[in-house]
Structure formats: structure tokens, C-alpha cells
Amino acid sequence: MTRRRALLTAAVAAPLVAPARAAQAAGPRRRPPGSELKEILREIDPRRIEATVRRLAAFGTRHTLSAQDDPVRGIGAARDWIHRQLTGHAAASGGRMTVELQSFVQPVSPRVPTPTTITNVIATLRGSVTPERIYVVTGHYDSRATDVLDFTSDAPGADDDASGVAVVLELARVLARRAPEATLVLAAVAGEEQGLYGSDHLAQAYRDAGADIQGMFSNDIVGTGDAHDGSRPAPHTVRLFVEGVPTAETVAEASTRRSVGGENDGPSRQLGRFVGEVAANPQTGMDVRVVWRRDRYLRGSDHVSFLLRGYPAARFTEPRENFAHEHQDVKVVDGVQYGDLVEFCDFGYIARVARVNAATLWSLANAPGTPKGVVIDTTQLTNRTTLRWTLGSEPDLAGYEVLWRETTAADWTDVVAVGKVDTATVDISKDNVQFGVRAVDTSGHRSPAAAPRPSA
Structure with missing residues (x-):
């Protein structure tokens, strides 16, 4: 795995195979003030x-x-x-x-x-x-x-x-x-x-x-x-x-x-x-x-x-x-x-x-700024989903998280950390859920999410 690209392997992605069950346990996340x-x-x-x-x-x-x-x-x-x-x-x-x-x-x-x-x-x-x-x-x-x-x-x-x-x-x-x-x-x-x-x-x-x-x-x-x-x-x-x-x-x-x-x-x-x-x-x-x-x-x-x-x-x-x-x-x-x-x-x-x-x-x-340039790869038919974004320049940037939810859900239900990278692939079909990407700093502050647009 390189710094600029992360592929979520079967071991890491295993809990994500059944997002409906994860959603029941996750729910909206509240962040207590420091x-x-x-x-x-x-x-x-x-x-x-x-x-x-x-x-x-x-x-x-x-x-x-x-x-x-x-x-x-x-x-x-x-x-x-x-x-x-x-x-x-x-x-x-x-x-x-x-x-x-x-x-x-x-x-x-x-x-x-x-x-x-x-x-x-x-x-x-x-x-x-x-x-x-x-x-x-x-x-x-x-x-x-x-x-x-x-x-x-x-x-x-x-x-x-x-x-x-x-x-x-x-x-x-x-x-x-x-x-x-x-x-x-x-x-x-x-x-x-x-x-x-x-x-x-x-x-x-x-x-x-x-x-x-x-x-x-x-x-x-x-x-x-x-x-x-x-x-x-x-x-x-x-x-x-x-x-x-x-x-x-x-x-x-x-x-x-x-x-x-x-x-x-x-x-x-x-x-x-x-x-x-x-x-x-x-x-x-x-x-x-x-x-x-x-x-x-x-x-x-x-x-x-x-x-x-x-x-x-x-x-x-x-x-x-x-x-x-x-x-x-x-x-x-x-x-x-x-x-x-x-x-x-x-x-x-x-x-x-x-x-x-x-x-x-x-x-x-x-928190870090909202991720920019977020796209979802639509160049090929696949049941995996690849997202790309512009790597932020904040000195305390720790990495990114990929979020998703059912298309009928009001708020994010699932999240996985992908590291300080500008590309991530998850073993979930982009056809079934809505995705987002947010940035995280070394103190755990999280940005608002950014939804991807389809790649050209």
C-alpha cells in the first residue's frame, strides 16, 4: 500500500459487506466538545x-x-x-x-x-x-x-x-x-x-x-x-x-x-x-x-x-x-x-x-477543510467503488474517512478510515449507497463531508 493510494482489503472491508446491519448499530454520530x-x-x-x-x-x-x-x-x-x-x-x-x-x-x-x-x-x-x-x-x-x-x-x-x-x-x-x-x-x-x-x-x-x-x-x-x-x-x-x-x-x-x-x-x-x-x-x-x-x-x-x-x-x-x-x-x-x-x-x-x-x-x-475535488470513478462497471480527492495541505492533517449510507437514510451510518491518501477503494457498489469523504486531523477533529461527483 502506498501513501497516495489505499485499497481496502477483504480483511479490512469485511465489516462493510452488510452495511444495513452496521447502520442499525451506528446511527448519527454526536461529537462532544473539547x-x-x-x-x-x-x-x-x-x-x-x-x-x-x-x-x-x-x-x-x-x-x-x-x-x-x-x-x-x-x-x-x-x-x-x-x-x-x-x-x-x-x-x-x-x-x-x-x-x-x-x-x-x-x-x-x-x-x-x-x-x-x-x-x-x-x-x-x-x-x-x-x-x-x-x-x-x-x-x-x-x-x-x-x-x-x-x-x-x-x-x-x-x-x-x-x-x-x-x-x-x-x-x-x-x-x-x-x-x-x-x-x-x-x-x-x-x-x-x-x-x-x-x-x-x-x-x-x-x-x-x-x-x-x-x-x-x-x-x-x-x-x-x-x-x-x-x-x-x-x-x-x-x-x-x-x-x-x-x-x-x-x-x-x-x-x-x-x-x-x-x-x-x-x-x-x-x-x-x-x-x-x-x-x-x-x-x-x-x-x-x-x-x-x-x-x-x-x-x-x-x-x-x-x-x-x-x-x-x-x-x-x-x-x-x-x-x-x-x-x-x-x-x-x-x-x-x-x-x-x-x-x-x-x-x-x-x-x-x-x-x-x-x-x-x-x-x-x-478541523481540516472540507475535502475538495472529490470524484467517484465511473469509468468502468464494477461492484467496488473508487473515490479520489485532492490531498489537503493542513500541517496537522492525519488522513481521511470514507462515509456511506443507504440512499433513503437522512444521515451517514457507516465510516471507515483510509489514511492520508487521495484515493480509496471500498468493496461496496456505488449503485446502492451514497458516499462521502471527510478529513481528520491529528487531534481527531473532523471536517464536513463532501459528496463525490462522477468522474469524467
Whole structure:
């Protein structure tokens, strides 16, 4: 056996001959957090999150079209406050974290009646080993009332989306003093309610720069597990929306997907599986309910901007929304309070969502990158399966694992280590199961899986 090629012999592959029996015993694999991640999760503070949500709501409105030069009210005041908070957190990073205001002028559109400056506030924590590999988390700091063009009425936006911005700021505070191996971007974006404009600009800037973004998460409406409408509360559940068919797939890619049944194996679905493995545990206090959709009906969030550029992305949101508290004027009608008010937020819940994000980000950043160039050999008819991929360059890369599951199974059920190689052959027919490949480092950190495409 050479370093660059592994053939799983009959002795090694014997347990794999009956994958159905192995699947019954294996099940989804949860990865407990290591000591440093446990410390990170303990440091996330609901009181700080509450202070952030209350401060953002106190700006009255954060509508994209509201005042940009008023020091007390409007989106400009919120922008400057967020920038000060992130800059303060970055001061503890020893120079690893930088903060920038990314501004652009949005031309006239149906929800932007005059050219308007939109500004994203971005904290970048540079990776210590593979800084070119990037993971992004956002919350949007703009808000709205019932009329999407009403930029003068109160629009406190406590849940939508001061809660998501509070997650971003708390992650920045806790992670600034750490040195992740890959780069983490923590961004408060604007213009979401008017058409995802801030995240669209951010995603395009990364695409123009050729950035290697291997995962992106939008935190949008993550304020409570209680819908305040008499329905059953779910204070320990967060939804994660992940698309199946890639938004940006080409006609040729669509043809390949249809031929191999790859609807459930796009990069975003693999990201969703990874989150379930690393972030649903007693240390986060949360269950991650993965929803196999790009987003909710009639709605969208900032992850869509990244999906459009071909980046794997997903959206965290609370388990059951109360629509009386979203996109509503602050008012009381027939004894019912409308409006997105602070009193309807659960700060302990937002802290648990922040822990889910932290567990996900830290696990992604300190594992090897997702394998690239993964192909399955389709040049000959055989009941064995050969997979190939590009060998990673991480200095602590230990090797790779080949995973598989029945085509009807939701998650991986079987895995075998194949070593630090770029080719492996297993004694299982590619016609019967779905395969994936993931990387492992010397500390046992595992990357998200990558599904193979057929070889040319």
C-alpha cells in the first residue's frame, strides 16, 4: 500500500459487506466538545446578550432608510454603536481581529426609493493556520414596521433581528481572545428588510476576491423558543434551514444531480449534518431541528445571498414564529400587543443559540477543510467503488474517512478510515449507497463531508 493510494482489503472491508446491519448499530454520530470549546460555551453571557438587544431596540427604528447622522435615533446611530462594540472586542485579540465599515450606495429599487448608503459592520478574526479558509456568521441590524417604506415609525426589531446581532457581538467578544485555525467573519449587515442588500454586497465582494468560504450562517429571528400565542414552547430547539438542490447549480450540474440522486447531498446539506453532530449537546443546551428547505415559505434571509454565489450556507431561526411580533407597527388591537418588542425575547434562549453558533464555528475552524475535488470513478462497471480527492495541505492533517449510507437514510451510518491518501477503494457498489469523504486531523477533529461527483 502506498501513501497516495489505499485499497481496502477483504480483511479490512469485511465489516462493510452488510452495511444495513452496521447502520442499525451506528446511527448519527454526536461529537462532544473539547475542553477549549467547553470554556467558550461557558463564557457566553445571557446578560450581555440582553444588554445588546435592549440597546439596539432603544434606537427607536433601525430602518435602512432612517437617519444616518442622528446620534440617538435611526440606523446610523445603531451602526456606530455596533462598530464601537466590535472595535472594543477586537482590542483584546492581539491584532488578530480587525473591524471595518463596508459601505456602498444602493441604487433605486422598489423598496429603496432614493439612492441610499448601506453599511455592513464586519469583524474578521484571522486564522492562525489556514487563514484563507473562511466561515461567516451574520445577523442583520436593520428593522422595519408594517409598511416596508415607513422609516419614521418605531420599529424596535428586538427579535428581528437584534437577537441575531446579539449573537454576532457575543461571539466576537468570546472568540476575540482565541486563535482559531481558520478565519472567522462576524458581521452585522444592513438592508436585509429592503432586499438582502447588505449581505448581497458582502457575498459578492468575497466572490470577486475568490474567497474560500466553506460555510456561512445567518442568525435571523432567534429571540425566543416561546411563541407567546398559547402554543407549545420549545425553549431548547432552534431550526436550521438548509437547501437541497444548490441554488447556484448549473444546467450541467443539475443533469448530473438527477442522474445520481444527489438532491440530498449538496454542500449546504453536508453543513447541516455537521451542525447536528457538533452543536446539539448538553453543553449548548439545544436540539438543532434541521429543516430541508432553503428557508420558510414566502421568506428569505441573508444566507440566500451566499447560496447565490455558490457558497454553502444555512439559516438559524427560532422554532415557532409569532407574526404579531414581526414586521408590525407597535400597537394594541383588541387587547393584543403587536410589535417586535424586547419583552417578547428570551435572553437565555438567545444565549443557547449563540452557543450553537460557537460550537459550530469553533469545530469548523479547527478541523481540516472540507475535502475538495472529490470524484467517484465511473469509468468502468464494477461492484467496488473508487473515490479520489485532492490531498489537503493542513500541517496537522492525519488522513481521511470514507462515509456511506443507504440512499433513503437522512444521515451517514457507516465510516471507515483510509489514511492520508487521495484515493480509496471500498468493496461496496456505488449503485446502492451514497458516499462521502471527510478529513481528520491529528487531534481527531473532523471536517464536513463532501459528496463525490462522477468522474469524467
